[in-house]
Amino acid sequence: MKVLYVTTISATMGFFPEHVKMLLSEGHSVEIATNCEKPVPEIYNTLGCKVHDIPFSRSPFSKNNLIAYKMLKQLVESEHYDIVHTHTPNASMIVRLACRRVRKQGTRVIYTAHGFHFFRGAPLKNWFIYYPIEKFCAHFTDVLITINKEDFTLAQNKMPAKKICYVPGVGIDLSKIQNIQCDRNVVRLSMGVPEDCILLLSVGELSVRKNHQVVMRALAKLDNPKIHYAVAGSGKLENDLRYLAKSLRIESNFHLLGFRTDVIALNKSADISVLPSLHEGLPVALMEAMAVGLPIVCSKIRGNVDLIEHGKGGFLYGCQDVDGFARGIMDVVLKSSSEMRKINQNTIKNFDVKKICGMMKQIYKDCCNGAT
Template sequence: MKILYVTTISNTLNAFLIPHIEMLINEGHEVSVACSIEQPLKPFFQDYDIEVYQIPFSRSPFSKYNLSAYQSLKSIVYEKDFDIVHTHTPIASMITRLACKKLKTKVFYTAHGFHFYKGASTINWLFYYPIEKYLSRYTDTLITINQEDFQRASDHFFAKNVYLVNGVGLPLEACNKPVDRVKKREELGIDGEAKVILSVGELNDNKNHKIVIEALREFKNKNFKYLICGVGPLENELIRQINEFGLSHKIELLGYRNDIIEILKISDLFIFPSKREGLPVSVMEAMANGVPVVASDIRGNRDLIENKINGELFHYFELNELKGKLYVFFEKKMLIEEYRENSLDKVANYSVTRVLNQMKHIYNRVT
């Protein structure tokens, strides 16, 4: 079969979808990709001689460039006569389904987390929900990655087939790489006795790093180092907050990192305070590395973390609740070994091998 993978930007292909595309090629399918090139595509695409169509998608739903993207994509799908167009990310998926609705091509859509969910703003519900519900009529196969989205899509949308898969797949073997803990701590300037707390995520409002910084203000007398890996628009604001609280010697913004797994290997606690997620890979990476997780009680996180079973959940807006979790951690009353063991068992279900088998099953059933 001829399959076209569509994403809004190239970064998504590089970060998550190469194993999926490789699996389809190994199954005998011909795969092409379409996206806006923001980050150069990895050598994989050239090595496999994959046709790349540059489409002027914009991440803003109101951008004028999306009309050109619609026209370009519709023309490509019509001329190349693809059997399946498999689309990811909200904007690309909206445009793709509009472009394909009168064509014979089957449309697969992987929703990596709807913008409407329990606790979402009224604006998100008023804007995104009716669009997704309408476009589900032109979706042959809708693939979701968390229980809340799956249930809503199954109960209220019109897609011919709705499936739940365990995310994009975590390469568990990458988590088995040994790390010299002493050397890594020295590299990051962490003294031998300090507890290492880690968060990973873009420095924006959704990732909610501010509440962790605010909570740690209460524990100035404790020997810890809080590391935040990520870049984003709130960097200067977070630095001001850190300095204002007198925590500049205890909290460090590490920027974009390629060594997250190595940093997890020296971490004692992983905090993930997001307001919205689909199914967070960084939480899975923490689980796979045996790092206890304290995460916000939201869609996606709840799929991975069961409170008091393999980690702890808190309401992302409840500062005192988070302080309570940190108190338990610093006083060595957290069930670290129990959380570690249970997380390692659970995260095995989210391995890339397991997810690719789920995807093979879906393709075989609907084609």
């Protein structure tokens, strides 16, 4: 079986090495089509995957989309792939349009939606722009995979794809996470936080979507010098967040760590994971925190609610509920979190990459056997 993996940008391929390894171990060949402004992760060169540079853009209105469409159409019509598996919205729109002819010749198109841009509470413009595009392109989709239950229900009711599946994310490598060792005090020193503080940790870009300011305001409301908040990530809002920390008078308890490659070590050195995002698909950051046994305080949104039950592995609050976040943080601080740790480490077993790869293996098999 010859498979083409497609993503808008090369960095997204960082989520799929285990999936590609699984396909290669089964004797299949895998190629990649993506925007190579930045190189694909080195693992794919090691695995011998051929990479095609296609100038995809994240914007559906970019003039590069027509160029990408023509290049991808030529690629799929000349290479005769058995399966084209596409990820990320804009590339996936182009893929499904470009594959209309080869689908009639036997190529199967799989699209994994890592969180529709239209969702409960999304801006109306998202529904006006992205919903019609997704619904139209679903006509040219053999298998539509959704990664959270809200999207799965919506797809079942609204999307005319030949087959709709639920696969809970790309999976995380639990054995790898468990084997990572770190010195909590050394990691805290690298973060610039006191060894004996109560450490809240968020992992994610500094953007409006990640909504870090809600936790900052909760921290100010708690007014507890022992509680510190660290954010691992970079982004356009760095200066805004620093200004907010100063205006809230929490600058000594607020830490911007920048982009970090030692996220698991950061989690193992924290006390509570906080994720106040406005929207997510199925957040890997939350799953990694659960895997190390952290109690969670997060927003009550799509994806998060698939992972956390309020009062069990943590607490869920409205995206702008500053009082709720403050209350949830103190509930974890004041009560024993050992039961939450056990619950989260047990729950996350359902999201192990080995289990997810097993589900994907069956989907690929059914696709090739015509069971769509």
